[in-house]
Amino acid sequence: MTQTPGIVVTGASGRMGQMLIKTISDSDKAHLVGAVEQAGHSWVGRDVGEAMGGAPLGVTVTDQPLEVIARAQAIIDFTAPEATLEFAALAAQARAVHVIGTTGMTPEQIARLGPAARHAVIVRAGNMSLGVNLLVQLTKRVAAALDEDFDIEVIEAHHRHKVDAPSGTALMLGEAAAEGRGVDLADVSDRGRDGITGARERGHIGFSAIRGGDIVGEHEVLFAADGERIVLRHAATDRAIFARGALKAALWGQGKGPGEYDMVDVLGL
Ligand SMILES: NC(=O)C1=CN([C@@H]2O[C@H](COP(=O)(O)OP(=O)(O)OC[C@H]3O[C@@H](n4cnc5c(N)ncnc54)[C@H](OP(=O)(O)O)[C@@H]3O)[C@@H](O)[C@H]2O)C=CC1
Numbered sequence: 146m147t148q149t150p151g152i153v154v155t156g157a158s159g160r161m162g163q164m165l166i167k168t169i170s171d172s173d174k175a176h177l178v179g180a181v182e183q184a185g186h187s188w189v190g191r192d193v194g195e196a197m198g199g200a201p202l203g204v205t206v207t208d209q210p211l212e213v214i215a216r217a218q219a220i221i222d223f224t225a226p227e228a229t230l231e232f233a234a235l236a237a238q239a240r241a242v243h244v245i246g247t248t249g250m251t252p253e254q255i256a257r258l259g260p261a262a263r264h265a266v267i268v269r270a271g272n273m274s275l276g277v278n279l280l281v282q283l284t285k286r287v288a289a290a291l292d293e294d295f296d297i298e299v300i301e302a303h304h305r306h307k308v309d310a311p312s313g314t315a316l317m318l319g320e321a322a323a324e325g326r327g328v329d330l331a332d333v334s335d336r337g338r339d340g341i342t343g344a345r346e347r348g349h350i351g352f353s354a355i356r357g358g359d360i361v362g363e364h365e366v367l368f369a370a371d372g373e374r375i376v377l378r379h380a381a382t383d384r385a386i387f388a389r390g391a392l393k394a395a396l397w398g399q400g401k402g403p404g405e406y407d408m409v410d411v412l413g414l
């Protein structure tokens with residue numbers, strides 16, 4: 146029988162880490178070969194299934210990522226920017242597909258993924274769901290069809306624990322709107338308005354972030370003109386959509402040439 150790809154999950158105890166472990170364990174297309182946490186974490190040395198409060202999965206949580214990545218065909222990584230850069234180097238060494246869901250990376254940190262992508266496949270997206278990646282395409286089309294009489298605003302809402310803003314998804318949507326308009330987002334981006342900001346500048350793309358409760362992730366792209374408004378909206382109600390997308394990316398990357406890819410490549414949108 147052909148063996149399915151073995152996958153390592155980093156940030157195993159995290160909200161996404163646990164969802165990924167469940168998704169991989171339930172899948173017949175891949176199997177879990179490693180679960181990584183930081184040194185000193187209370188889960189290290191325990192069976193990851195038991196640590197999650199369920200049945201044993203036969204995988205012990207480790208703080209030695211290279212040991213498990215060396216035996217894996219893919220690593221799925223929803224952690225934090227500097228950790229992701231370290232995992233990228235290890236995945237490149239092992240020639241394992243590195244699926245990156247981590248958001249909040251600066252342009253400099255993203256550029257530092259370049260050397261790893263010369264040796265291995267990297268699939269990175271601020272949102273791994275089918276719905277959001279479709280919304281990105283729609284945003285690009287709508288922005289291309291409208292002129293600057295329509296003000297573009299990206300509004301996002303997330304749970305109280307989220308540490309980065311605007312969300313990775315909001316930035317993807319902003320980039321798509323800017324691309325549709327044929328402008329560089331860095332030149333037209335309005336972030337964090339407060340105080341006497343002056344009137345809105347024509348052609349700018351604004352961002353607003355709401356944080357509260359257990360909101361999984363909601364995104365709206367507003368095109369507002371005199372006399373009419375268009376609203377494109379996505380609401381995530383279950384983190385499983387991100388985990389399913391990430392697993393799809395890990396499988397899609399098998400046998401692909403080294404390089405940087407995103408979910409538009411994976412989903413063929
Ligand atoms: N692209 C997408 O579709 C999605 C992206 N995300 C992004 O994924 C990331 C994680 O989100 P979420 O699961 O909610 O966050 P959590 O805080 O619940 O989990 C983060 C995990 O990463 C671990 N971690 C943090 N720093 C390091 C490090 N230096 N080395 C190793 N492990 C580390 C944490 O360990 P510890 O507990 O020890 O701190 C924790 O287990 C965020 O950037 C979020 O925006 C989230 C959902 C969807």
Ligand SMILES: O=C(O)C1=N[C@H](C(=O)O)C[C@H](O)C1
Pocket residue numbers: 248271272303307311312313314315361362363
């Ligand atoms: O931190 C989260 O939770 C999420 N992060 C991603 C983002 O920054 O857009 C994706 C999703 O919205 C959930």
